[in-house]
Amino acid sequence: MPDHFAEPDTASDATALDTTALDTVADELYAVPPDEFVGARDAAVAAARERGDRDLAKAIGRLRRPTKAAWLANLLARHRSAQLDGLLSLAGGLADAQRTLDGAALRQLSSKRHQLVAAMAREAGRLAQEAGDPAAESVLRELQGILDAAMARPEIAEQVRSGRLTRTLSYTGFGPEADADAVPAPAPRPAPPEPGAAPGPAAADEGADDGAADRVRLERLRAERDRRAEALAAAEDEEAAARAKQDADEAAREEAATAREDARRRVAELTAELEAAREQERTAATAARDAETAAKASARAVGVAASRTARAQARLEELDAQLNATSRTE
Template identity: 65%
Template sequence: MPETETGSAGADADGPAEAGGGLDEVADELYGVRPDEFIPRRDEAVARAREAGDRDLARAIGRLRRPTRAAWLSNLLARERPDQLEGLLGLAEGLADAQRTLDGAALRQLSSQRRKLVGAVAQEASRLARAEHEPVGDGLLRELQEILEAALADPDIADEVRSGRLTRSVSYSGFGPGARADAAPRPARTRPAPPRREPAEPAPEPEPDEDERERERRERERRAERERRERALAEARAEEETARDRQFAAEGARDDAVAARDDARDRVARLAAELESAREAERAAADAARDAETAARAAGREAGAAASRTARAQAALDELDGS
């Protein structure tokens, strides 16, 4: 079984359906850049999605995990040498069949071919990485070989490798698919029995010399130190992922609060504009009322003066008629 859990962009970034197309495009771009460029490019993509108003896409992009350097090498192969990678993964079926049927001869032949192909494909990945100005040491090359070996042993890991979006290193500690319960070993070719000889006295087991014991001790210490550092790396990655999750949750809450604040400000602005317009209308109506009042008074005075003139004219006419 795989010693470490496999991871790819598809599993880590379950964005909403409406953001799927954009997320795929961004993921294809991000998992094609060098490891040291991944985080800044991802942050730029998150910022672009937020500026476009797509907060769901921004969160989905933010959940995309940076690949380990070995996973990046695997992704590089999937992108640049898919045929060569598929040729290697094509051995998986033959290896599985030989393992299930306990065909030792076929298994030995395929295992030898597998080792050669794994080494050749890993070297090709190293050449591709150097072309990208990414140095590849022996340790990193071994880590990539472990990924390829795991892909040959596990179809799910093979699919992750083919996707070009692997995020973590994986290894395989088993011996491939298990044999069938009814499987029996194929008989080996019979050879003539060698002539009988008198048993010789068994040679004493040589005592390991001091240098050998020292090498074994150093190797044990090296393995223990590697395991300790791998645990520390796994813990650091888990803490980073947890912190990232908290960051994205906080940023989502912030975005919601900012949107609510902006909506409230827009409503206040609309109401303030309506209030100012109403006040302008009130002032205009008040001015019109004052002008109308003034005009009404002037008209009243003119009407009074006209009435006085009419009365005087009537009196003058009456006086003439009476004389």
Template identity: 60%
Template sequence: MTLEEVVDQLYELRPDEFVPARDDAVAEAKAAGDKDLAKAIARLRRPTKAAWLANLLARKRGEQLDGLLALGGDLAEAQRHLDGPQLRALSAQRNRLVAAMAREAGRLAYEAGDRAGESVLRELQDILHAALADPTVADEVRSGQLTRTIAYSGFGPVGQPDVTPTRATRPTPRTPEPGPEPEPEEDPAERERRERELAERRRAVEEAEEAEAAAAARRDEDTAAMQDAESAHAAAQEVVADLVRELEAAREREREAAAAARAAAARAKESARAAEAAAARAERARAELAELEP
């Protein structure tokens, strides 16, 4: 048994099956005398429900998932070139495919004996959007061993699907043609107000993204703490079960010993009565003999 084999087996299981199976693998490694492997297995994290759905897609719908994630490169290219129409078309395609993949993951979960609610499917869509925006996350999703729920934050293809392309400046013709009157120059006060508003909105976006990142970090920490607590609870339950079995066995031995003691006491009492009767008979016999002797 290698760590890679254990990881591959564990991350295909439902989240509620993960901890007992991991603990069994730890016990097996300890029984085989491989303490390092046991420690490595014990450190494996149980996946969140949404991460498990992403793992199902990677393992059972790998080609479709690769096709979806390939859109990430196209979105990044369109973003770099500020190609608004292409971005909008790719974004619409991305949203359709992400929704379809989430529905497919729900079907796979049902086949595996679990049900995925709407909130979990939305979390899965967040993971897929993050994978489209970040190649590192995409690699995590492709691995089929994702443990956390990820939401993309920051500027990028997911955050700016509708960028308006810039227009190239036309060269001034040699012979100007009549055209519309030039628009009056923007009022400096209005321009300053607009710039202030833009700066405030940028600050608001930055603060919101910082809050989002902090909340995601807290969520990941709390999820990890929950998984550790569940592992400790499962281990404690096993200890309690072992103690209960030992207590029942001790009680059975005590009941058997008590019964044996009662039986021995009864036999001892009967033997004492028989000994007393025999002693009395012997005493009478000696007395009778003494009467006849000269």
């Protein structure tokens, strides 16, 4: 399960050692895919021990294997640092918009944030593909949660920028934390009347009512702000549900497309096998007809030969009878 604002983890708590060497090893380790991390770390520990640097070996051994989503964030920090900084810089604008309760700015920045977070997740997916370790849609969604958390908490942003994130973090709120005492800026008051203009019928009471009117206006704006914040939260929840549904549908579509391609390939294989079997059947049928013809011809030849044999036998017997008769008369 993802951590929810757990304190940022450090790559190592080593102090009495060559931190430059540790940084070098850590940079190398957090660049490899998570499945290869443990083996690479163990090899680095063994190499440090062979050099006699026991403190470095212990520090390397304490480096933790990153989750797949954390590794994707590390890829962005290493290969797309400028774009990542651009995304995280939105946090300041979101905080300002929340402090001033600027609804229009909040909506605009929130939309831009969603677009950039999704774009950065897709870019991380391409980097993972290039690294030979493709990321599933569920992992890309976890990465989006990490980026949202980085925009909400400066300490998490720094951890993401370090390129050594190990845990999957998430944030369920909206943007950076807002000032609980934030109040909307009051609406501009109408310009004072020009000198010499006749005051309106209520001019005498304006000074006394200004304070009460401002309080009423402030309460009304606060109530409106709460209503809009609730509407925004509901819209974000609806958007999150829609995105989750879209991701699920996309995954189902990819699965169905794969199944369809497998079925088509199997149909092609079976069709080829069927055609081969039919060709074999045609060849066998031709051979059977030829064999039948040959058998009939052989049968006819046997009949002719048998008839000749019978006639020859009869002629021989006839001649033998004549010889016997001649021999008796003599």
